[in-house]
Amino acid sequence: MARGMNTHTKDQDELHAREGTSTPRVIIGHDFMETYGGAERIVREMARIFPDAPLYAILGRESVVHRMGVDGRFHGLLAPRPSLLRHYRALAPAFPPYLSRVRLPSADVLLTSSYAFAHHMRTENNAPQLCYCYAPLRFAWSMESDYRAHWAGGPVRDRAFDAMASWMRRSDRRVAQRVARYVALSEYAARQVRDAYGRECEVLPPPVDTDLFRPSDHGPEDFFLFCGRLVEPYKQPTIAVRAFAELDAKLIVAGDGPELERLRRLAPPNVEFVGHLEDEELVWHMQRCQATIFPSRDDFGLIPVEVAACGRPTLAFAGGGALETVRPGVTGVLFERQDVRTIVDEVRRFRSDDYDPAAIREHALGWSSHRFAARLRDLVAEVAAGRS
Secondary structure, eight states: OBOSTTOOOHHHHHHHHTTTSSSOOEEEEEEEESSOOHHHHHHHHHHHHSTTOOEEEEEEOHHHHHHHTOTTTEEESSOOOHHHHHHGGGGGGGHHHHHHHOOBOOOSEEEEEESSSGGGOOBTTOOOEEEEESOSOTTTTTTHHHHHHHHOOSHHHHHHHHHHHHHHHHHHHHHHTTOSEEEESSHHHHHHHHHHHOOOEEEOOOOOOTTTSOOOSSOOOSOEEEESOOOTTTTOHHHHHHHGGGOSSOEEEEOOSTTHHHHHHHOOTTEEEEESOOHHHHHHHHHHOSOEEEOSOOSSOHHHHHHHHTTOOEEEESSTTHHHHOOBTTTEEEESOOSHHHHHHHHHHOOGGGSOHHHHHHHHTTSOHHHHHHHHHHHHHHHHTTOO
8 A cells, every 4th residue: 555645656657658548537536445334335436437547545444445456556645554543533624734735646537535525635737626425524514513512522622613613614615616526426415515515516326236235045134234334423323232222132233433342332232243344244244134224314325225235124214315215115214313212113113024125126226336337437528528
């Protein structure tokens, strides 16, 4: 893994050798590759669509880079020291000024994958940027009160948090004006881009690998599944774990993140933590779960669609992208409150026989990788040609 801006790769040589041709030179930028989640699956698909494009992120972990299949193409702007990988979220205010001083190599198009700061990136020649946006910076825009409650606490710290969030909103909106074109993964996310940045935003749903995520002949087993980054307040793993303290059913938690050890301490015996799973292990759990528990307000949420591709339903909070991906009564349940009591009630009401795995699978097939790839190539060509 490259750890700075001075590394020159064969990929970059090939990109410069293609100057003067009709194929745009693309550089891919991403926020953080610290864990492998839905955003990293999308970036992996971007890297497959543009196989010559080098990939830059603010910070990355070797194991995630390898799993994404971008070894030799990846450049981390910061060295992946263990302490930095654990605590980089606390450095959020430092990233905008840092990125204002960094320049990526020249390109025809900078394709960014951004849920935080990637859209701050620039190339040496100020190439036009196509930003695939998951959401404007959540703690400054859509989830400010949730993050204040989780990170701050007390009048002084609350005021400090509010001042920081206000400053970051101004910085974020200013940077957003130099992006040539925004694309969002859901209508929910597109509305946030329009509201926060005052920018028009096309919707391009993310790809789902329906060959990898597929049903099994094996029937469901006696467990529910929570899958995702273990971060609060965004993913809401705590309410899922606490709910199963009141249930006889078993919950398997698949994922890693800064809340893991705290969740282990408060978990009852019927909650099992299996850590970060490789794809085949993840598919195995999705194929065999009674249902997944999805209590977060995600901008899209790949998990409900991936689970649906495996023929299993999802119990999801009725907010964000889940309103676009979960069909009540067909692929799962949408519940109205993000709290322990609601999850307890929904799990007790759930009956696996109420759902047809074939119908659930058919729903998931609408998120085609081929459709995503074709439209993304067109968008890059349009931005390169100045049609933003």
